[in-house]
Amino acid sequence: MTDQSPYDLEALGVSKNFGSFSAVKEVSFDIPSGSFFSILGPSGCGKTTLMRMIAGFEEPSGGDIRIKGKSVLGTPPNRRNVKMVFQHLALFPMMNVYENIAYGLRCNGASSAEIKRKVHDVLERIALPDVAEREIHQLSGGQKQRIAIARCMVLDPDVLLLDEPLGALDLKLREAMKIELKLLQHQFNTTFVYITHDQSEALVMSDNVAIMNQGEFEQIGTPQELYHHPKTAFVAGFVGDSNRWSGVVKASDSTGGRVETEQGLPMSFSSAGEAAIQEGSKVNIFVRPEFIKTVRANDAGQQADIGDNRRDGSVDSLLFNGANSRILVRTGSGELVEADVTLTGDNDLKPGEDVHLVWSAKQAMCFAEQGNA
Amino acid sequence: MQNKDIKRLSLILLFAPFALWIILLIMLPHIGMVILSLKEKVAPRVYQYSFANYLEFINEPIYWNTLLRTGSMSLLVTALALLIGFPIAYYIAKIAGPRSRGGLFLLCLIPLWVSDLIRAFGWILLLRETGVISNFLLWTGLVGAPVEFLYNDVAVIIGLTYTVILFMIVPLVSTLDGMDNSMIEAGYNLGGNGFTVLRRIIVPYAMPGIVAGCIVTFMLTAGSYLTPILLGGKNSSWFTEQIYNQFITRFNWEGGAAFGMLLLLFTSLVIWLGLKLSGQTLANTEAKS
Amino acid sequence: MLAQNKTTPFLLGYRLYVIAFFIFLAAPLISAGAFAFNDSLFPALPWQGFTLDWFFGDTEPKLGMFHDRRLLQGLYYSFVIANFVAALSVFVGTTNAFLFVRGEFPGKNFFYILMVVPLVIPGVILGISILVLASDTANYVENRYDLELEFLRPGLLLVVLGQFSFIATITSLVITARLKKFDDTMEEAAFNLGASRARVLRTITLPFLRPAMIAAGSVAFLVAFEYFITTLFLVGSLAPLTISMYDRMAKVGSSPVLNAVSFFLMVGSGLLALLSIVVQRD
Numbered sequence: 001m002t003d004q005s006p007y008d009l010e011a012l013g014v015s016k017n018f019g020s021f022s023a024v025k026e027v028s029f030d031i032p033s034g035s036f037f038s039i040l041g042p043s044g045c046g047k048t049t050l051m052r053m054i055a056g057f058e059e060p061s062g063g064d065i066r067i068k069g070k071s072v073l074g075t076p077p078n079r080r081n082v083k084m085v086f087q088h089l090a091l092f093p094m095m096n097v098y099e100n101i102a103y104g105l106r107c108n109g110a111s112s113a114e115i116k117r118k119v120h121d122v123l124e125r126i127a128l129p130d131v132a133e134r135e136i137h138q139l140s141g142g143q144k145q146r147i148a149i150a151r152c153m154v155l156d157p158d159v160l161l162l163d164e165p166l167g168a169l170d171l172k173l174r175e176a177m178k179i180e181l182k183l184l185q186h187q188f189n190t191t192f193v194y195i196t197h198d199q200s201e202a203l204v205m206s207d208n209v210a211i212m213n214q215g216e217f218e219q220i221g222t223p224q225e226l227y228h229h230p231k232t233a234f235v236a237g238f239v240g241d242s243n244r245w246s247g248v249v250k251a252s253d254s255t256g257g258r259v260e261t262e263q264g265l266p267m268s269f270s271s272a273g274e275a276a277i278q279e280g281s282k283v284n285i286f287v288r289p290e291f292i293k294t295v296r297a298n299d300a301g302q303q304a305d306i307g308d309n310r311r312d313g314s315v316d317s318l319l320f321n322g323a324n325s326r327i328l329v330r331t332g333s334g335e336l337v338e339a340d341v342t343l344t345g346d347n348d349l350k351p352g353e354d355v356h357l358v359w360s361a362k363q364a365m366c367f368a369e370q371g372n373a
Numbered sequence: 374m375q376n377k378d379i380k381r382l383s384l385i386l387l388f389a390p391f392a393l394w395i396i397l398l399i400m401l402p403h404i405g406m407v408i409l410s411l412k413e414k415v416a417p418r419v420y421q422y423s424f425a426n427y428l429e430f431i432n433e434p435i436y437w438n439t440l441l442r443t444g445s446m447s448l449l450v451t452a453l454a455l456l457i458g459f460p461i462a463y464y465i466a467k468i469a470g471p472r473s474r475g476g477l478f479l480l481c482l483i484p485l486w487v488s489d490l491i492r493a494f495g496w497i498l499l500l501r502e503t504g505v506i507s508n509f510l511l512w513t514g515l516v517g518a519p520v521e522f523l524y525n526d527v528a529v530i531i532g533l534t535y536t537v538i539l540f541m542i543v544p545l546v547s548t549l550d551g552m553d554n555s556m557i558e559a560g561y562n563l564g565g566n567g568f569t570v571l572r573r574i575i576v577p578y579a580m581p582g583i584v585a586g587c588i589v590t591f592m593l594t595a596g597s598y599l600t601p602i603l604l605g606g607k608n609s610s611w612f613t614e615q616i617y618n619q620f621i622t623r624f625n626w627e628g629g630a631a632f633g634m635l636l637l638l639f640t641s642l643v644i645w646l647g648l649k650l651s652g653q654t655l656a657n658t659e660a661k662s
Numbered sequence: 663m664l665a666q667n668k669t670t671p672f673l674l675g676y677r678l679y680v681i682a683f684f685i686f687l688a689a690p691l692i693s694a695g696a697f698a699f700n701d702s703l704f705p706a707l708p709w710q711g712f713t714l715d716w717f718f719g720d721t722e723p724k725l726g727m728f729h730d731r732r733l734l735q736g737l738y739y740s741f742v743i744a745n746f747v748a749a750l751s752v753f754v755g756t757t758n759a760f761l762f763v764r765g766e767f768p769g770k771n772f773f774y775i776l777m778v779v780p781l782v783i784p785g786v787i788l789g790i791s792i793l794v795l796a797s798d799t800a801n802y803v804e805n806r807y808d809l810e811l812e813f814l815r816p817g818l819l820l821v822v823l824g825q826f827s828f829i830a831t832i833t834s835l836v837i838t839a840r841l842k843k844f845d846d847t848m849e850e851a852a853f854n855l856g857a858s859r860a861r862v863l864r865t866i867t868l869p870f871l872r873p874a875m876i877a878a879g880s881v882a883f884l885v886a887f888e889y890f891i892t893t894l895f896l897v898g899s900l901a902p903l904t905i906s907m908y909d910r911m912a913k914v915g916s917s918p919v920l921n922a923v924s925f926f927l928m929v930g931s932g933l934l935a936l937l938s939i940v941v942q943r944d
Binding site for chain 2: 676679680683684686687689690691692693694697704705706707708753754757758760761765766767773776777779780781782783784785786787788790791792793794795798823826827830859884887888889890891894895904907908911916920921924927928931932934935939
């Protein structure tokens with residue numbers, strides 16, 4: 001009886017050392033068939049090394065990698081059914097589009113008729129049916145992306161790896177490609193593993209995201225989980241924007257507690273469901289700008305009790321960015337706090353105005369300070 | 374593991390042609406030459422090792438005179454090539470428009486495609502008594518009788534400079550091409566004039582190219598055979614001619630080998646001095662692609 | 663542009679200098695080639711009319727180049743020699759490129775300098791050193807084993823080896839420069855798509871190197887065809903073209919048939935150079 005694993009790709013305790021340097025430390029994850037999985041992390045976190053191990057260009061120092069249930073550790077890179085879209089696409093300039101896509105099929109020994117059929121089939125699926133005869137340099141950036149993907153997909157891989165493929169595109173094209181990639185993944189129903197340092201790419205496209213930092217996975221979860229319920233200070237700070245305070249816990253129980261910030265002011269937080277943080281321990285508190293409400297000092301009194309936390313200050317500057325506008329408020333204790341606002345152009349806040357910032361304890365995420373947070 | 378063995382095998386396979394080439398055609402022959410130069414013919418078919426060949430070189434003034442003459446004229450030719458060639462290289466690298474640049478560079482290379490012999494032949498036809506220049510001067514009335522421009526040092530220098538100037542221009546163009554124009558513009562912007570910009574910015578930057586060019590032109594000039602002989606005639610006395618005489622005319626291979634070694638040592642010495650004086654190394658001038 | 667910083671008369675003078683330089687470059691070549699068409703027994707003025715006899719004439723004293731047995735033989739041998747040298751040099755040049763761009767081994771810098779050294783050794787030394795080694799080996803074998811190794815005596819093989827000894831450096835440098843520009847991820851992509859090592863080499867890497875290999879091959883061919891000094895010491899009874907010409911000049915004096923050969927060689931080299939550039943444009 002064959003063991004049909006529900007996971008297309010599994011990693012079990014994979015690690016990679018270069019001499020004394022640990023690039024990847026005991027990483028484990030499994031990716032269900034047909035899902036879009038992203039590995040998100042800053043430069044140098046080890047995600048490229050991890051991807052190269054999956055593709056077979058590096059050998060793990062420890063652990064196992066399984067594709068559709070079978071270990072691939074001994075298999076050389078040209079025999080694994082894991083195809084990769086490289087960062088700069090690596091399309092072959094000395095061949096036209098047809099030959100590029102046909103390359104893998106030729107290596108497998110497919111017949112000319114079969115190659116022709118499959119190439120035209122995949123070109124249809126990426127909505128570029130007429131470009132088969134074109135040379136690579138005649139294609140636009142977005143078209144090259146799709147050809148690079150088609151070149152892999154025509155081989156019907158178990159897993160498709162994508163190594164930061166959108167980096168070279170300009171902003172508008174990048175936004176369009178994110179949607180396209182998501183649609184392509186649904187179309188082919190293949191497992192996509194996408195590595196990037198750009199969180200908007202990861203959050204928009206993925207079913208699940210793994211946050212990677214210094215060779216380890218800090219958290220794996222859906223985009224919403226990572227955004228609203230980060231498990232570590234790194235994830236809270238890396239995903240989305242947030243204001244940050246350090247302080248010492250003054251009182252704490254399982255539902256939350258109170259912290260005295262460095263500036264000597266109190267702040268209430270809700271626990272993230274973990275064990276209560278010990279009193280007296282050093283912590284970092286994260287609050288996202290969209291949860292901080294800004295109230296004119298003159299209007300206070302009507303909404304003064306909306307939040308558990310409050311800071312008073314004056315507007316330092318306005319950052320206009322359409323729907324993502326922010327204000328910077330200089331509090332009385334000297335901190336600079338970012339809060340989201342809607343600038344309608346009509347009776348907007350102005351620099352110098354006195355304001356109150358209020359937010360709920362539920363939106364204050366608190367994490368014990370790590371040695372090197 | 375299999376991967377490592379394949380890597381090692383392919384490394385050995387790649388190294389083999391290189392090793393065969395260098396060992397069989399460069400190293401062993403030169404070692405053989407050193408050994409041969411130390412042999413002395415004491416009696417028919419009897420040889421012993423000694424410095425006799427080198428002593429003969431030192432004792433006969435004509436030999437080391439020729440070597441010194443070759444060396445000094447080669448230095449002169451190198452300097453000339455640099456002076457004449459640098460403005461040309463600069464023009465091609467910096468001033469010519471992008472379309473004409475490729476064309477000009479190619480034009481520069483054309484004499485290279487043609488043999489040493491043909492170039493010398495061409496100069497003979499121009500410079501000799503019945504040649505083009507002499508006839509031209511007669512025709513314009515500037516001289517009363519045909520003039521012989523050949524068979525003297527100036528002709529040799531002209532011919533040699535012609536032959537080697539391209540080897541000076543090519544590395545210079547390559548180096549100057551890599552120079553960011555904004556460096557020069559910054560020099561002017563900060564108040565320099567053409568001369569200071571040249572002296573303080575362009576020349577120091579181009580130094581590796583200059584030294585590379587000089588090394589190649591010097592060695593080529595010192596090692597020339599055809600041009601000095603054909604253009605210099607009986608008075609040429611170029612050292613390579615001495616080597617040829619020893620080997621082919623006199624069949625004195627031992628002496629010829631010694632002379633060859635001396636030429637090598639002499640030119641290497643000059644180059645080493647030049648490198649030391651200009652502060653470059655062989656690695657960062659020649660071995661740069 | 664930089665030119666704007668200099669005054670116009672200076673720029674004009676500069677341009678004149680450049681033009682004068684190119685006239686200087688062209689002068690001997692024009693004179694060598696032009697006299698091939700002069701209807702005179704000597705390559706000298708006065709001009710006595712246009713003729714193609716020095717190419718195609720078949721009677722003495724105006725024996726044209728294409729009827730001169732000695733010269734035609736020289737042409738043939740030069741062609742053969744150049745072919746072998748070009749083939750060998752491109753082969754070794756390619757292996758050297760892979761060796762130095764991809765290989766990891768101790769002393770790599772030292773060996774790289776060793777690779778460049780043949781270019782700086784005077785041609786005379788290359789010639790005599792190879793002659794000495796070959797003759798010594800041949801003599802030794804003859805004395806010890808009573809075996810006559812013809813190929814080690816001055817002749818075509820030695821000429822090929824002598825040219826090859828330094829032309830291999832030229833081809834190595836040209837091909838190495840090209841290989842350095844190769845994007846390694848293309849090879850990885852090809853592996854990823856299922857290609858074997860041999861296939862990747864054949865379909866990805868070597869096609870990329872092709873323009874450089876052709877350029878190197880053309881340079882090698884041209885230099886080997888006409889190079890004089892090293893050949894002078896290694897030549898046996900079968901003389902390449904430039905040796906034959908030199909002989910002719912020394913014994914008979916300059917004759918317009920040599921100009922005809924010069925013209926032919928110049929045009930031939932030019933065509934070959936053009937061809938290699940056109941191919942590189944792809």
